[in-house]
Amino acid sequence: MGFFLETLIGGLMAGMLYSLVALGFVLIFKASGVFNFAQGAMVLFAALAMARFAEWIPGWFGLEGSYLGTAAAFVVAGALMFVVAWLIERLVLRHLVNQEGATLLMATLGIAYVLEGIGSTLFGNDIYKIDVGMPKDPVFLFEEVFPGGLLINKEDFIAALIAAVLVGLLTLFFQKTTTGRALRAVADDHQAAQSIGIPLNRIWVIVWCVAGLVALVAGVIWGSKLGVQFSLSTVALRALPVVILGGLTSVPGAILGGLIIGVGEKLSEVYLGPMVGGGIEIWFAYVLALVVLLFRPQGLFGEKIIDRV
Template structure:
């Protein structure tokens, strides 16, 4: 029983990280109605910015306090992601207002390659380290309940708490604020939103900035765990099944989808892996997403689209 609970906790922690990356896809889709293929590149760019600024700022300012240096680096990385959002809107999205969704989709592919190249040009292509002080030593809990207790990763626990706090904040933002309602209106119909005075260009800058900040948090967490390297952009591939499972238009769906896939991967690897030769953790999420596409294409919490002719 103790081993099963350890596996479940591990899956939930990883699932929250998947959900955090998937959240970026959902935010962009809710505001523009297009799937953002650049989200993985944004995670990488943000992680590179955080890693490099945390190295450069102490040198530039002569700081010895690591906490202050990390705070300043986070601010600089956030400013970088806002600048990326402004450039994306100015150079690409502004030209594609009221164009077919496929045009926006292809634009995000081009933006992805642009951000990848800009990341290498500005910050380098080596493997970098992010250290924001999250404890890496495991901890043992519930020793009196289970023999030997449960072994949990403190880093995963902190990462899951940060992810949950960010998700709760964004959910409130979308539901309770005027800008959040404007974002949802733009997602429903660009032309109708413009006709009632919602500035589309400003809304897109806001949502891409929020998507950049989400990518930054995800990049910091993944960079802290794995190091900042260009394979980190592939983490976004695991977010594809998450948004398919939860629904492209649902913030809670991204969370539930991430948790289900995280737990499903861990359980299937432990209990089904020995029967299929292992490696099931690499493809389990995609098989599950395919099953959902066949049974419920809009996902668990997505809006069902009905076209009347």
């Protein structure tokens, strides 16, 4: 029982990190109606900025060995992501208002390549570390309940907690604020939203800024776990099945989809992997997403679209 709970908890913590990355996809889709293929590049760019600023800023201001340097690096990296979001809206999206979804999709592909190129030019191509002070040693819990206790990774637990708090705040933002409702209106119909006075350009700036913040948090967490390297941009591919499972328009769906896939990956790898030679964790999420697409193309929590003719 203890081993099962360890696996289950590990899956839930991994699922929260998947949800955080998937949330970036959902945010952009809800505001523009297009799948943002630049999300992985945004995570990479944000992680590179955080890693390099964490190296540079302490030396500039004499903050070596102080967490003030790391905090300042996070603030500066966040400001940079806001600037990137503003430039994306000003230089790209503003000129594509009311265009076809395929046009916007291709624009996000172009943005992805531009961000990767600029990130390489500004911050370099090496592998960097991000140290935000999260403990990496495991800890045993509930030793009085289970023999030997439950082995929990502190870093994974703190990362999952941060992701859960951010996801919760963004859910409240979408559901309870005027701006959040405006974002949903823009996602439903750009022209109708404009006709009632919702400024489409400002809404897109806001949602890309929020997506940039999400990318920064995701980049810091994944960079702390795996190191910052250009393969980090592929972490978004791990979130694709989460988006498909939860639904492109559902913030709660991104959360639950991430948890389902995180738990499913861990349990299938531990209990079914030995029967088939292992490797289930690599493809489990994609097979699950494919099955969902066959029976419910809009995802478990997405909105069903009906066209009347």
